Structure formats: structure tokens, C-alpha cells
Amino acid sequence: MHAYVGALPALGRGLVTTFGVSLAAMALALAFGFVLGVVRSQAPRILDLPVLALVELFRGIPLLVLMYLLFFGLPQLGLHASSNAAAVAALALYAGALASEIVRGAIASIPRGQLEASSALGFGRAQTLALVVLPQALRRMLPPFVALFALIVESSSLASLIDVPDLLEAARQHVESENSIALPVYLTVLVAYFAINFPISVASRRLEKRLA
Amino acid sequence: MRVSEAAWARNAAIAFTEFFRNTPPLVQIYFLAFALPKIPGVGPYLVLPGIVAATLGLVLHQGAINVEILRAGLDAVPAGQREAAAALGLGRFDQLRYVLVPQAVRISLPALGNNVISLFKNTTLVASIGVLDLFGVANDIIAQILVSAELFITVGVVYLISVGLLGAFFRALEKRLAIAR
Amino acid sequence: MPMVSLSHVKKAFGTNVVLSDISLAVDPGEVCCIIGPSGSGKSTVLRCINRLVAIDAGEIVVDGVSVTDPAVKDVELRRRVGMVFQQFNLFPHMTALENVTLAPRKVRGLDDTSARDLGRTLLAKVGLAERAGHYPAQLSGGQQQRVAIARALAMEPKVMLFDEATSALDPEITGEVLAVMKQLAQEHTTMICVTHEMGFAREVGTHVVFMDGGLVVEEGPPAAVLGAPQMERTKNFLSKVL
Numbered sequence: 001m002h003a004y005v006g007a008l009p010a011l012g013r014g015l016v017t018t019f020g021v022s023l024a025a026m027a028l029a030l031a032f033g034f035v036l037g038v039v040r041s042q043a044p045r046i047l048d049l050p051v052l053a054l055v056e057l058f059r060g061i062p063l064l065v066l067m068y069l070l071f072f073g074l075p076q077l078g079l080h081a082s083s084n085a086a087a088v089a090a091l092a093l094y095a096g097a098l099a100s101e102i103v104r105g106a107i108a109s110i111p112r113g114q115l116e117a118s119s120a121l122g123f124g125r126a127q128t129l130a131l132v133v134l135p136q137a138l139r140r141m142l143p144p145f146v147a148l149f150a151l152i153v154e155s156s157s158l159a160s161l162i163d164v165p166d167l168l169e170a171a172r173q174h175v176e177s178e179n180s181i182a183l184p185v186y187l188t189v190l191v192a193y194f195a196i197n198f199p200i201s202v203a204s205r206r207l208e209k210r211l212a
Numbered sequence: 213m214r215v216s217e218a219a220w221a222r223n224a225a226i227a228f229t230e231f232f233r234n235t236p237p238l239v240q241i242y243f244l245a246f247a248l249p250k251i252p253g254v255g256p257y258l259v260l261p262g263i264v265a266a267t268l269g270l271v272l273h274q275g276a277i278n279v280e281i282l283r284a285g286l287d288a289v290p291a292g293q294r295e296a297a298a299a300l301g302l303g304r305f306d307q308l309r310y311v312l313v314p315q316a317v318r319i320s321l322p323a324l325g326n327n328v329i330s331l332f333k334n335t336t337l338v339a340s341i342g343v344l345d346l347f348g349v350a351n352d353i354i355a356q357i358l359v360s361a362e363l364f365i366t367v368g369v370v371y372l373i374s375v376g377l378l379g380a381f382f383r384a385l386e387k388r389l390a391i392a393r
Numbered sequence: 394m395p396m397v398s399l400s401h402v403k404k405a406f407g408t409n410v411v412l413s414d415i416s417l418a419v420d421p422g423e424v425c426c427i428i429g430p431s432g433s434g435k436s437t438v439l440r441c442i443n444r445l446v447a448i449d450a451g452e453i454v455v456d457g458v459s460v461t462d463p464a465v466k467d468v469e470l471r472r473r474v475g476m477v478f479q480q481f482n483l484f485p486h487m488t489a490l491e492n493v494t495l496a497p498r499k500v501r502g503l504d505d506t507s508a509r510d511l512g513r514t515l516l517a518k519v520g521l522a523e524r525a526g527h528y529p530a531q532l533s534g535g536q537q538q539r540v541a542i543a544r545a546l547a548m549e550p551k552v553m554l555f556d557e558a559t560s561a562l563d564p565e566i567t568g569e570v571l572a573v574m575k576q577l578a579q580e581h582t583t584m585i586c587v588t589h590e591m592g593f594a595r596e597v598g599t600h601v602v603f604m605d606g607g608l609v610v611e612e613g614p615p616a617a618v619l620g621a622p623q624m625e626r627t628k629n630f631l632s633k634v635l
Contacts, residue, residue: 060375061368063332069364150234157236158337168239175246189293190235199235296482300496301471312496312630314486323579379577 004181007174011185014170015055015192021084021166022153025091029152030145034101040100042129043109051100058097064158066090083156086158095152102144106137143208150200154193167192224386225279232276238337241269253309259324266338274331281327285320318389325382329375394457397442397552397571398419403450404437411437413607419552419600422581426615427595430605430630433586438604439554442585443474456551456578468500471585475545479557483529489516489540490525497547508547515543518529519573534567539573546577581593591635595619603627 058066071086081089110133111118118128160169173190175182213225223316232240244263259269289312297307317324395418397457402414408567411434419425427435440446442453444460444467453460456473486491493515494508503511516525519539529537538558545553559567571593578584578597588594594601594615601618603611604624611618619635622628 056376060333060369062336064336064369065364065371069368073364123336135371154234157238168236168242172242180250182247182249186239186243189239190243193235193239194231198230199233200216201230209328290480290484292478292480293443296476296478298445298467299471299474299476299478300544301500302496303468306499310499311484315484318486322627326447363586374454 003030003058003174003178004184006184007178007181008169008172008188009172011167011188011192014165014167016153017084017164018156018168021088021164022156024088025152025156026149027094028088028092029095029099029148033101034103036100037103037107038095038129040104042125045186050100051086051131055097055100058093063090063155064161067158067162083159083163086154087162087164091152091155091159094155097149098148098151099145100112100158102141102148103137106140106144107133109140110136115151142211143204146204146207150197150204153196153200157193214279215286217337218250229276229279230297232272233280235273236390237273237334240273241337244269249340261339270334270337273325274334277327277330278324280321281323282313282316284323288319289315292345318386321382321386325385328382329378332374332378333371394421395419395437395454396423396456397585398454398618399442400452400454401440402438402441402453403449404434404441404446405449406423406432408548411607412441412448415604415607416607417602417609417612419583419585420609421551421583422599423583423600425585425600425602426598427587427602427604428591428594428630429610433604434607436556439476439556439585439587439591441539441554442554444470445476470479472548473551474554475548475550475552477538477541477545477556477558481529481534481541481561483537483541483544485529488526488528489532491523492529492540493544493547494509497546501548512543515546516540518546518576519543520569534562535569538562538570542570542577545573546555551585552585555584555588557587557589559590561587574606589634591619591631603630605630 036055040048040055043051056146061069066086067090070081070090071083074081076085114132114136115128118132121132156166157168159166160172163169167189171185175185213221214229216222218226244260246260247262248265249256251258277332292309293311293315295313397417397419399415399417402412402415403410415438416432417425417438419440426450427438429435437446441448442455443548444459448461451461455470456471458465458473464559483489487495490509492629493512494503494505495513497503497508498505513522513525516522519542521536521539521543524532525538529540532540542558558574560572563571564613567590571590574584574586574593577595586593598615601612601615601621602609603624605626611622611624618627618630622631
């Protein structure tokens, strides 16, 4: 038990890193996804295809492969990125692709009738978007975005495999050096992730019910 | 069990589902591989070979997600269907088996397809505990030769193609099973 | 001995009292038409008879079997009572024939061949013999509802409940469904119909019940209730509808 308690501060620091990485990735993903999503919803078919390809690319490759690609690949291009940065970048690209789908879907779900009424009143496309479509679409985007954050937190555990000092990595190192604490440590880690993700999951579902 | 009318069954199912759904599969795999053997008493009997732990971890995680998907699918079946089935005298189990679940599966197919693709991509995690999958092999090669980026790009492309094929398969399946509404 | 009898039935959903005090008796072979404004509890009455909804107080007896007695299993009741819904509720993943034969096979225990024969006979009866292999999506609303009637009849119930069976249909199509219902009435099927089709009630009904606000306001033979209503509320309702 002594060793377990001794490991706790390190686990705590790891948790902070996990949060940091997740939040940074979420912020970037939101920005990336929002811009991309709006563009896709407005743009004519021609522009749609390359953007669609990009989105499918980041969704289709396993996140771990993406992380490794960035971690090993960027230095080859002359960009030296820390493991944290590579992890955040990979998560952001991956989640960004998902976010753009969410944004595009929410915008598309606004009934045509709204657009027609809007034009009839004399609003231009940009105005319609800003005043009519987005305010409604934003409400519909909220629950899936909350769920996306939970996904990011969960996926961030992969960062441990490229040496990011997150919660899982801290756990793994301590277990490696002191085998007997494997059970309590990993149990703690499971509970920690659960304690973070479960409330988020529930919140997302409650939001969905209330905003539906 | 998840939609059972018996509260105990439902709650047990919810507890299982929520726990395995909301925790990272990698952590679950590590737990199965490294922590299980340390359980006092039964530990030594629970030493799992790498591939078993990895597979089990993935099954638990993605399985729990599937439960949620199907539950949502069941919820989406119009209420009148259950009423009609009940009015004909079908018991709860028969209602589910002949009327509700077939429709729920068709409704859930896109999400289930997505989950299969997710599972496929998550197999990379098995490399983390030394099992050699596509990703693990690549990693191995890198350790020996150090020609990394190209290798990972190749790997990425292979995954992409596979995912694309899986996706196409599921879309075709959806069309085939679609109930015109 | 009435086929269906309700005594002082009460039902509330939360704070909303849907049935205040309903007492009703339907004799064998009767065609009882329940009319009234929306929200008067008409559909709820039907659902209480086959226990799709549990009542809070009162007694319901169907063909000698008590609905309120917990020892009586759902299946017992539902074998005696057939129901046809406003939204048809056909099972979309099964053909017309499969829809009709499912319950006879699973609940009555018929073997496949007997069930199929029964199914074909009933589909022919409602005029849809050639559509047996079609899926609901390939059938018009009127055809779907007729399949739904055949499906309910397949259980050989003692009572048939119709919950606004024609309300979801286009006016030109209601005729074909009403014709089937009329045919059933002529065969002395005990029927309880919640309906807005006053013509049907007058022509085919033997007992009209006007409900409003969870109570039976007026009841009697069609000529009396529809032709010469006594109560103010009945008159009001009819003047809006007829």
C-alpha cells in the first residue's frame, strides 16, 4: 500500500496533463470543426469533395497511427514538436473532423422552410446564416460536442504511447517499477476516467433531451 | 437485460454498460493484462496472454457501446409497434424478438457500422502490449530501420482503404435491409 | 350477460384525470360506437379493456374474465380482445401474411401451415388475397388498415376494438375500411368503435355512447342519441360534427 500511496501524486500530475491535453485538443477541434463544418454546409459541390476527403482521412486512420505519424513525421519535415504537441495536434485533427460533421449535420437539420421564410423577408445568405440558422444549429450541436469531449478524454490515453506524461503513462511507469501495485493503480485509473467521462456522458444525454 | 422491466437486471446492465463505455479501451486492456494477475488469491490463474487481454478489452469496450446503440435503436421504434404486438397477446420477450429488435437493428445499422470501423481502428491498441498487428509490425520495423514517416503513411493508407471498404459494406447492408417508410 | 362491462372505472395519468367514472355494458353482437370530442378519454377506455392501460379504480369484465384481477395473465385477455389502431401499426419488416400469422403461431401455438391457411382466408375476407406477400410500405393506407383488421381477427377474439380506425385515412379511402367493419357487424361480431364517422354509427351501430370530460354523458340507440339528443353537451358536439 505504501508504494500505491506514493504513486498517487504522480497520478495526480498525470491527470492534470490529461486534462490539459484534452482541453487544448477540444479547443482546436472546435475551431477547426466549426470553420470546416460551416464551409461544407455552404459551399457548392466542387469544394465539398476535397474537404470531405480530408474529413474522411482523419476519421479513417486510427488515432494512434495519426499520433505516431505526427510524432515521427514532423521532425523529418524539419518541425520539432514535443510529444505533447504531437498528441494535441493528432487529437485535434481527429476530433476536428468529427466536429465538422457535427456542425454540418446541425446546420443541415434546420428545416428548409426557415431558409425560405428568411429569403422571403429579404435576408441575404450571410444574414440568414448568422441570424436564423446558427442560433438554432448551435443548440443542436451542444449535446454531440459534449459527447465529443468525453471521446477526446478517453482517446487521450493513447498519448501515453508516445511518451506524453498523462495519467495512463504515470500509472504505467509506476507499475513497471513496482509490480505489486498494478491492481490498485489501474483500478484507480479506470475509476478516474470513469469519474470524468460518465458525468459528461450523462450531461450530454440530458442536454439532448432538453434541447430536442 | 438493458431494457428489462426488472429493475435489478436493468440496473446491473446499465452499470456494466456505462462503466465499460466510458473508460478508455487502452486502460481496460492494461488492467486485464497487468492488474488481473495481481488479484490476491485468484490472480495467478488470471494471467492472460497479450492477445487475449487485448481482445477481451476491446470486446468489453466496443460491446458496451453496442448495447447503447441498440438501446437507442429500440427507443426509436415507434411506440405503436409495441402496443400492437402487446394487443395481439405477444409476451414481452416475443415482442422484442419478433417485432422490436428486428426494427431496432435496421435503425441502428449506421451507428453499428461506425462502431465496427471504430473497433477495427482500435486494434492498433493491441500493439501497445506487444501483440503484433499491422501497426505493431510497422513499429518493429521502425525500431530496426528508422525510416519512419513513409512507413506510417503506408500503414495509414492501408487502414484508410480497409475502413473505406468496411464503410461501403455497411452502406450496402443498410440499403439491402432498409424498410421503405 | 354482457360481453364487456365496465363499472365505475377511473383513470388518471399523473394529475390529469382522463376517466372520471365510466360505466358501460356491451352485449354480445352489439356494435357500440363511442363518440365525443378529443381528450374525452375515448381511446383510453379501449386501452383499459385489453389492459394496455391499467385502471386506477373500478371493475372491467370481458367475456367473464376480470381485467382487474392480477391473477389473470395479459395473454388471457388479449386472446379475447382484438384491437385495430388509428395508425395501423403493422410490422413494417414483415409481409401482410406474416403480420397476420405471427400471433396465431406464437401465441395460439398454431403450426405454420394452419396459420398460413388462416391468414390467407382472413386476407381474402378483407379483400386482400393477392397482397399477401406485400410489405406494408407497398400498400395504401386503406389496405394496411384492412390487413390490420385481418391480423386482429386471426386471434379469433370475442370482441373487436376499433380505435378511430379510419381517422388516419384519406376520405375517399375510408369507405373500403368501413365496408369491412360493416361486414363484421353483419356477422354479429361484438365491436366497440371509437369513431368520428357518424354515418357509420347511425347505419351500423346498435348502441351509441357520447363521452365528454371522462364521463358518459348520454347513451342509447343511434336514432336516439344522434337523432334526438337530450343533453346540451351532446347537442353541442353533434352540431359541430354533423
